[in-house]
Amino acid sequence: MDAALRSFPFQAMGSFxxxxxxxxxxIEARANARKMLAEVNRLEQKYSxxxxxSFLSEINAMAGNNLGTKLDTExxxxxxxxxxxxxxxxxxxxxxxxxxxxxxxxxxGKVPSQTEVDRLLSHIxxxxxxxxxxxxxxxxxxxxxFGGIVKEYAADSVARxxxxxxxxxxxxxxGGDFAVIGPLPVNRPxxxxxxxxxxxxxxxxxLMLEQGGLASSGDYERCFxxxxxxxxxxxxPKTGWPCDGLRAVSVSADTCTVAGSIATIAMLKxxxxxxALLEELGVDHTYMTCDxxxxxxxxxxDSSAEKIADQIPS
Amino acid sequence: MTRKNTATGRKSGPGSKKLLALSxxxxxxxxxxAADAPxxxxxxxxxxxxxxxxxxxxxxxxxxERERYDIDVHQLRLITxxxxxxxxxxxxxxxxxxxxxxxxxxxxxxGDPIVNLSxxxxxxxxxxxxxxxxxxxxxxxxxxASTGYSVEDDYRSRYYGLSGQTNLHQDLTTIAxxxxxxxDEIFPTDAELFxxxxxxxxxxxSAFVSISQIINQTSTLQAAxxxxxxxxxxxxxxxxxxxxxxxxxxxxxxxxxxxxxxxEDAALHINYRYYHDDFGISxxxxxxxxxxxxxxSLQLIPHLRYYSQSAADFYSNVDxxxxxxxxxxxxxxxxxxxxxxxxxxNLVAPFGDWLISLNTERYIANEKYSAYDxxxxxxGLVRYFRVSLGIDYTF
Numbered sequence: 001m002d003a004a005l006r007s008f009p010f011q012a013m014g015s016f017x018x019x020x021x022x023x024x025x026x027i028e029a030r031a032n033a034r035k036m037l038a039e040v041n042r043l044e045q046k047y048s049x050x051x052x053x054s055f056l057s058e059i060n061a062m063a064g065n066n067l068g069t070k071l072d073t074e075x076x077x078x079x080x081x082x083x084x085x086x087x088x089x090x091x092x093x094x095x096x097x098x099x100x101x102x103x104x105x106x107x108x109g110k111v112p113s114q115t116e117v118d119r120l121l122s123h124i125x126x127x128x129x130x131x132x133x134x135x136x137x138x139x140x141x142x143x144x145x146f147g148g149i150v151k152e153y154a155a156d157s158v159a160r161x162x163x164x165x166x167x168x169x170x171x172x173x174x175g176g177d178f179a180v181i182g183p184l185p186v187n188r189p190x191x192x193x194x195x196x197x198x199x200x201x202x203x204x205x206x207l208m209l210e211q212g213g214l215a216s217s218g219d220y221e222r223c224f225x226x227x228x229x230x231x232x233x234x235x236x237p238k239t240g241w242p243c244d245g246l247r248a249v250s251v252s253a254d255t256c257t258v259a260g261s262i263a264t265i266a267m268l269k270x271x272x273x274x275x276a277l278l279e280e281l282g283v284d285h286t287y288m289t290c291d292x293x294x295x296x297x298x299x300x301x302d303s304s305a306e307k308i309a310d311q312i313p314s
Numbered sequence: 315m316t317r318k319n320t321a322t323g324r325k326s327g328p329g330s331k332k333l334l335a336l337s338x339x340x341x342x343x344x345x346x347x348a349a350d351a352p353x354x355x356x357x358x359x360x361x362x363x364x365x366x367x368x369x370x371x372x373x374x375x376x377x378x379e380r381e382r383y384d385i386d387v388h389q390l391r392l393i394t395x396x397x398x399x400x401x402x403x404x405x406x407x408x409x410x411x412x413x414x415x416x417x418x419x420x421x422x423x424x425g426d427p428i429v430n431l432s433x434x435x436x437x438x439x440x441x442x443x444x445x446x447x448x449x450x451x452x453x454x455x456x457x458x459a460s461t462g463y464s465v466e467d468d469y470r471s472r473y474y475g476l477s478g479q480t481n482l483h484q485d486l487t488t489i490a491x492x493x494x495x496x497x498d499e500i501f502p503t504d505a506e507l508f509x510x511x512x513x514x515x516x517x518x519x520s521a522f523v524s525i526s527q528i529i530n531q532t533s534t535l536q537a538a539x540x541x542x543x544x545x546x547x548x549x550x551x552x553x554x555x556x557x558x559x560x561x562x563x564x565x566x567x568x569x570x571x572x573x574x575x576x577x578e579d580a581a582l583h584i585n586y587r588y589y590h591d592d593f594g595i596s597x598x599x600x601x602x603x604x605x606x607x608x609x610x611s612l613q614l615i616p617h618l619r620y621y622s623q624s625a626a627d628f629y630s631n632v633d634x635x636x637x638x639x640x641x642x643x644x645x646x647x648x649x650x651x652x653x654x655x656x657x658x659x660n661l662v663a664p665f666g667d668w669l670i671s672l673n674t675e676r677y678i679a680n681e682k683y684s685a686y687d688x689x690x691x692x693x694g695l696v697r698y699f700r701v702s703l704g705i706d707y708t709f
Contacts, residue, residue, distance in 0.1 A: 024610070025666075027666055028666050031666045031667055035354070035355070039354070072398040072399060073344060073398065073399050073451065073452060073453055074343070074344045074398065076453065077339070077342045077343045077344060077453060078343065080339045080342060081336075081339035081340055081342070081343060083339070084335050084336055084338070084339035084340075085336065087335070088332050088335050088336055153340075153343055156340075156343070157343070157344075161354060164354075166610060166664070253333075253337075254337065255337070255340050255341070257340040257343065258333070258336050258337050258340045261336050261340070262333075262336065280332075281332060281333050282333070283333070
């Protein structure tokens with residue numbers, strides 16, 4: 001039986017996505033891909049911030065209403081994980097921080113006034129959310145954003161679905177968040193290239209991923225300097241100001257969800273603390289500092305510029 | 315250069331607590347956790363089974379009917395997710411049987427029992443059954459409730475069940491428990507003609523607990539205990555003389571082990587069950603199956619089972635019509651001491667959204683196979699051949 005590597009590229013969750021897997025039958029491959037795509041669509045439609053009909057929009061629309069919203073099991077477990085991220089990052093990874101985008105418009109280069117920032121800070125803080133049994137009561141002015149969790153979770157969920165469909169060799173890529181369905185034949189790992197924040201199709205690092213997942217968090221804009229201090233475009237929910245942390249972080253872990261949580265937390269911390277956290281957790285990682293130094297462990301970070309095209313297995 | 319990247323494969327460092335906290339909540343997400351989410355798709359299944367008992371030998375039944383049961387079963391099942399946390403299962407069965415079963419046994423000239431099969435024209439009956447079950451999936455547990463109704467020309471059964479299961483130790487351990495209750499009524503045909511009982515009832519209450527443990531990536535172990543209490547009319551109304559106690563307590567202990575052999579791409583399932591009831595019957599069942607994957611499109615499953623039971627305290631292979639009707643006695647071969655060997659091959663073949671399965675089984679019961687002492691060999695022990703063909707469609 002001649003097994004063929006099938007590729008199904010698609011647009012979802014605001015990014016380029018692709019599911020690849022080995023399947024000799026083209027008909028079977030399409031049937032399986034349809035099922036996996038349906039899972040991505042389900043999660044996108046449920047948790048999209050941009051879709052006014054999503055369940056997340058429903059939650060946000062209830063801000064200030066004491067009735068709150070009844071959460072289903074899946075959403076409750078996502079909140080549980082978000083709480084764990086909030087606690088483990090000492091409040092830096094906060095799913096209520098999205099409101100800051102209302103005042104920070106990096107394209108205009110305008111820096112908001114401190115009073116504007118302070119006014120919004122009162123609407124940020126996971127601890128301000130009230131959970132009563134299975135209901136969430138969202139205080140007025142607050143907003144939930146599952147960025148850094150849902151796309152990663154979707155990758156894991158699709159990978160598990162792929163395994164349950166009997167796929168043995170496969171890889172899910174949802175906009176740079178990877179989850180392995182199963183390794184390539186004879187247990188060979190999947191080669192994955194991490195794009196350089198400067199773009200131009202150069203790779204920042206490579207990783208051979210055999211199982212679990214890989215997620216990246218990065219500021220793919222240049223750092224900016226304000227009053228002599230360097231800032232990234234990632235916003236700190238505690239100060240309301242941009243972070244002075246790492247430029248880009250990629251982490252691999254047993255699940256894409258955990259990898260994404262760690263990468264996000266590392267990005268939110270001040271540069272040295274972010275690096276210290278990655279080393280302390282003992283996961284494979286690679287990072288780029290604001291002055292474009294690349295380092296890490298478990299990743300191949302040779303400085304020779306390699307083209308992405310070379311990394312795609314045929 | 316290949317590097318294995320597992321966070322768990324490493325020695326725990328000071329950061330592992332943080333990692334564990336993040337991993338624990340991530341692994342609870344329903345898309346990652348294997349259990350406790352409604353099935354992602356709906357499945358409609360149809361299965362046809364033919365069960366055919368061999369004719370009884372002329373040695374055992376010198377007169378009358380020799381043909382025994384021939385049963386056709388049509389089963390239809392739908393499993394469908396109905397919401398974020400719920401699923402529904404509907405089962406419909408239709409059975410039609412024809413043939414005969416032992417009516418009474420008398421002693422032949424050499425003392426061996428002679429079996430008389432019932433009815434010159436045999437028995438014709440059909441059974442229809444409908445059951446419905448709903449499940450609710452919690453964070454880490456599932457609760458199911460079910461009810462069913464089964465009806466035959468001379469029998470009616472209603473049953474209700476409630477069961478739940480929960481996962482512990484990051485889903486490595488599953489504990490399940492359940493209770494069920496059945497209320498059956500029997501109203502034999504031709505009751506007046508043959509002086510049979512006209513209407514009797516039977517109640518069964520059952521409870522079980524089970525624990526499953528994933529030992530490692532390739533093996534799991536399961537143990538279960540179930541207790542059933544039956545009261546009411548437990549005799550066979552069609553036999554000329556069949557008097558059994560009006561209460562029966564049944565206990566079953568079972569265990570199973572599954573091991574997946576990576577290099578063979580196959581799994582071995584071994585099950586053992588011990589059973590005891592206060593009719594005096596004890597039994598052992600040992601069965602094993604080998605699930606061999608052949609590529610991605612075929613699974614071949616040879617299976618073999620051995621069964622042996624002791625006789626009920628009141629079993630007698632020849633009906634004693636002199637004994638008062640208050641005394642317990644039965645010549646039902648199912649209450650005698652015997653052993654049985656069965657085996658067969660199953661085939662499972664998936665085609666896209668379709669799955670086809672074929673099951674075959676040959677069963678031979680004989681007092682010579684018994685692991686227990688046989689003081690009165692049972693008369694009329696069955697041999698049967700069963701074949702079924704199933705089709706599943708997932709959508």
